[in-house]
Amino acid sequence: MALRSDRAPPGALMSRQRARRARQEPCGPIAPTEASPGTPLAERTVKSARRVLEVLELFAERRGPLTVGEVAVALAYPQSSASVLLQSLVALGYLVHDRGQRTFLPTLRVAFLGDWLEGKEVATDAIARLMRRLHGATGETIILGQRQGVHVLYIRILEAANPVRFVLHRGMRRPIHQAATGVALLAGLPDREILAILRRCNAEARDPAQRVKAAALMAAIAQCRRDGYAMSEGSVTPGAGVIAMALPGLEPVPATALGIGAPVERLKPHADAIAARLRAEIARWQAEG
Numbered sequence: 658m659a660l661r662s663d664r665a666p667p668g669a670l671m672s673r674q675r676a677r678r679a680r681q682e683p684c685g686p687i688a689p690t691e692a693s694p695g696t697p698l699a700e701r702t703v704k705s706a707r708r709v710l711e712v713l714e715l716f717a718e719r720r721g722p723l724t725v726g727e728v729a730v731a732l733a734y735p736q737s738s739a740s741v742l743l744q745s746l747v748a749l750g751y752l753v754h755d756r757g758q759r760t761f762l763p764t765l766r767v768a769f770l771g772d773w774l775e776g777k778e779v780a781t782d783a784i785a786r787l788m789r790r791l792h793g794a795t796g797e798t799i800i801l802g803q804r805q806g807v808h809v810l811y812i813r814i815l816e817a818a819n820p821v822r823f824v825l826h827r828g829m830r831r832p833i834h835q836a837a838t839g840v841a842l843l844a845g846l847p848d849r850e851i852l853a854i855l856r857r858c859n860a861e862a863r864d865p866a867q868r869v870k871a872a873a874l875m876a877a878i879a880q881c882r883r884d885g886y887a888m889s890e891g892s893v894t895p896g897a898g899v900i901a902m903a904l905p906g907l908e909p910v911p912a913t914a915l916g917i918g919a920p921v922e923r924l925k926p927h928a929d930a931i932a933a934r935l936r937a938e939i940a941r942w943q944a945e946g
Contacts, residue, residue, distance in 0.1 A: 708734070708742055713751075713767060722760035750810045750828050753803070764803055765913065766812040766828075784904070787942040788815050791917060794934060798918040800899065802838035805830065807858045809839040809914070817919065834858050834869050837899035838914040840887035844878050845903055845912070851878060886932040890921050898924040900931050902939060915939065 711732050716723065723731075729739040743761050746752040752761045768781045788799045792815040801813040808830040833839030834855055843851050852871055859868040881887040886902045901916035917924075917931055924931065 705742075708732070708738075709746070712742060712746065713763065716763050722755065722758065722762045724760050728761075747805070750805065750812065750830075753805055756806075764805075764810070764812060765801070766803075766810070769813050783942055783945050785813075786945075787938055788813065788915070790941075791815075791915075791935065791938055792818075794938075795917055795919075795931065797924075800838060800901070800916040800918055802831075802836065802842075802901070802914050802916060804833065804839070804842050804912040807833050807854055807861065809833050809836045809842070819919070819923075831893055832858055832862075832867060834874050835867070835889070835892045836916075837887040837889035837892075837901040838916045840874075840877050840881055840889070841901040841903045841914040841916075842912045843874075844881040844887065848875065848878075851875070884932070885936060888924075888928060888932075890925065896920055896922075900924065900928060900935060902932075902935055904939065904942075906943065 712728060715728060715731055719731075725736060725740045725743060728734065728743065729736040732739070734742075743752060744754075747754045747761070750766050751764060753764050754761055765781060765784075769785075784801065788801060792799045796818045798817040799815040800811055802809040803812050804810075809832075811826070811829045811831075814826065831839065833843060843854065846854075851874070855869065855871060855874055862868050877887065886900055888901075889897075889899045891897060897918065898921035899916040899918040901914050904913045904915055907913050915935065917935060
């Protein structure tokens with residue numbers, strides 16, 4: 658998360674244009690398809706791309722979590738290939754892995770892939786309306802975050818309309834114990850589980866400055882449980898703040914939280930009012946079913 662003004666310097670604009678062209682232009686030879694051009698269209702596919710879609714369609718058919726073995730058997734893949742593919746989709750934020758049950762399940766990021774189709778009702782429509790209402794009411798950045806192991810994955814972002822705002826992108830991950838959305842999600846867990854997650858976070862942190870003491874995290878958890886919301890003040894990005902609450906009742910979807918982000922100087926003086934608006938809109942979303 659980074660602060661940004663409406664106008665970027667010409668050099669920055671040029672670099673973004675070059676980056677965009679680089680993403681659009683091939684960097685080398687295009688990977689061959691599995692069949693010659695004379696074969697039916699359905700068979701002229703890149704193997705890896707077809708397998709990704711087959712996996713997602715299998716989840717749509719089964720409507721529940723699946724193990725590596727179940728995916729391999731259902732799609733006639735080698736188990737090692739199925740494992741690598743599923744772990745890749747976890748890393749990209751399209752699946753979540755339950756280590757205890759050894760199962761995989763799509764995240765809301767998969768559902769949101771089609772939310773741009775005008776007039777199409779999707780399962781995420783109520784959440785999308787909730788986010789748009791908050792965006793219109795506050796003018797600030799609206800963040801939908803989902804737990805992914807010891808991180809929070811940002812699966813949907815509505816960028817602020819204000820002149821000074823945050824630069825956020827879908828797919829960004831933040832340490833769960835540092836982000837306000839993560840603290841809001843942790844607050845619903847037993848203390849013992851929270852401390853186990855913190856130990857893992859601290860063990861994996863490359864930068865010692867990212868390690869958090871248990872007392873500090875549990876104080877933030879206690880405050881979240883008392884106030885009904887979590888608030889960060891520059892814990893991930895200097896000058897950036899987020900007020901967040903967990904979204905209840907989304908099982909079996911992984912734990913999800915909604916946050917409102919803004920410069921701390923703009924967020925902190927109105928924290929109670931912003932939290933009240935967030936709470937009211939979540940209650941309205943629940944009532945809509």
